[in-house]
Amino acid sequence: MTDRLRIALQKKGRLADDSFALLKKCGLRFAIRGGGLLARVKNMPIDLLLVRDDDIPSFVANDAADIGIVGENVLVEEQLTSQDELNANITMRLGFSRCKLSLAAADTGKVQSVTDLNGTRIATTYPGVLGQYLRDNNIKAKLVEMKGAVELAPSIGIAESICDLVSSGATLEANGLTAFKTILESEAVLIQSGRELSAAKAALLDKLMRRIDGVIKSAETKYIMLNAPKDKVKAITELLPGSDSPTIIPLAGSDDLVALQAVCTENIFWETLEDLKALGARAILVLPIEKMMS
Ligand SMILES: Nc1ncnc2c1ncn2[C@@H]1O[C@H](COP(=O)(O)OP(=O)(O)OP(=O)(O)O)[C@@H](O)[C@H]1O
Ligand SMILES: O=P(O)(O)OC[C@H]1O[C@H](OP(=O)(O)OP(=O)(O)O)[C@H](O)[C@@H]1O
Ligand SMILES: [Mg+2]
Incomplete structure (x- = not known):
């Protein structure tokens, strides 16, 4: 196999744009064109394999890709349904494409909670x-397997409840x-097999993971300046939030005011700014941090 690190990514869909954006923020230069299934990164020995998300865990497990970005929900589903033990595990959580796999039903139907599921049909x-989940909770229900549009199942009479992904809840409503x-x-995760990589690929992956970590941290981290x-x-x-030792600088011409600057590792909400103001803070600036490396 080549010594270029191969990353499997969703070609099109809910994960694709954020996955591409994350890699671009890590400094990878590439262009995704129409029908291409393989994109070369111009400035690093990395190739991007552009595929359906369902194939990503098995591609990583079977050495078609070294690493992949996929929804945790898809990884866990593959781990639970693949014939042999799936050689793909989470190396890093990426914090985007957050969603939940939830059981849901019509308000007027006979299923209102988990205890009503016995003897019913669940579309998923x-x-x-x-x-x-059903085995762990000793529930006997019939699974109705669908490929999509699961939310329709109760209204067309093929199931009493559904088990599907929920994010905003708009589709359920x-x-x-x-x-x-x-x-x-679930959230997007970076996955890898247990196989050992060549020294060159391992070093490149290490570098990429440090950059991903920096991108994720800097997204939440802010620099705050105030008097x-x-x-x-x-x-x-x-x-x-998340700041332990601010820099304190004297202010020219003022005996009772100082300038304070700090890196905050958590989001700063409007409420915090209002509380700071109430304590006498003035000229408050909150600035984004573009890159971080500790
Ligand atoms: N509404 C949502 N909000 C946030 N993340 C979501 C949402 N729906 C799905 N996801 C996440 O994004 C992943 C991909 O969703 P998408 O709908 O693009 O999958 P798909 O239709 O199976 O795509 P593919 O064509 O690649 O098979 C899901 O597995 C899940 O992790
Ligand atoms: O809670 P919400 O924010 O409404 O999101 C949930 C919906 O999003 C996903 O479908 P998607 O829109 O990706 O369509 P698909 O299943 O046809 O790919 C998921 O399967 C739900 O149907
Ligand atoms: Mg899919």
Whole structure:
């Protein structure tokens, strides 16, 4: 096999754009064109394999790709349904494409909670995860497997409830359904097999993972600058999320005010700014951080 690191990515769909954006923020230069199934990264020995998301775990497990980006839901489903043990595991959580795999039913139907599921039919595209949940909870129900549009199942009379992905809840609402139990929480994950990589690929993967880590951290991290009364510095510092040692600088021409600057590793909400202001902080600036490496 070549010494270029091969990354399997979803070609088109809910994961695709965020996966491409993440790699671009890590400094990879590539262009995704119409029908291409393989994209070469111009400035690093990396190839991108562009495929359906369902194929990503098995491609990684079978050495068609070194790593992949896929929804945790798809990985777990493949782990539970593949004939042999799937040689693909999570190396890193990526924090985007967050969704839940939930059980849902119509408000007016006979299924309102988990205890009503015995003897009913549940429509799903996740027979592996749902089957495992039912076995673990000793529930006997019939699975109706569908390839998509699962939310339609109750209204067309082929199931009393469904088990499908929920994010905003808009699709459930549009179909008159309400979720009553989450059985899996999911986000995009970086996956890898247990096979050893060549030294060159391992070093490249290490570098890529450090950059991904930096991109994820910097997305949440902010730099805050403000002027504060000297006697309120301690109270103000305690309000700053995820910041332990701010820089304090004297302000020219002022004995009672100082400038305070700090890196906050968590999001700063409007409420925090209002609380800072109430403590006497002024000229508050919150700035994004483009890159970070610790
Ligand atoms: N509404 C949603 N909000 C956020 N993430 C979602 C949502 N729906 C799905 N996802 C995540 O994105 C992944 C891909 O979803 P998508 O709908 O693009 O899959 P697909 O139709 O199976 O695509 P493919 O054509 O690649 O097989 C899902 O497996 C899940 O992890
Ligand atoms: O809670 P919501 O924000 O409404 O999202 C949930 C919907 O999103 C996904 O489908 P998608 O729109 O990707 O369509 P598909 O299943 O046909 O690919 C999922 O299968 C749900 O139907
Ligand atoms: Mg798919």
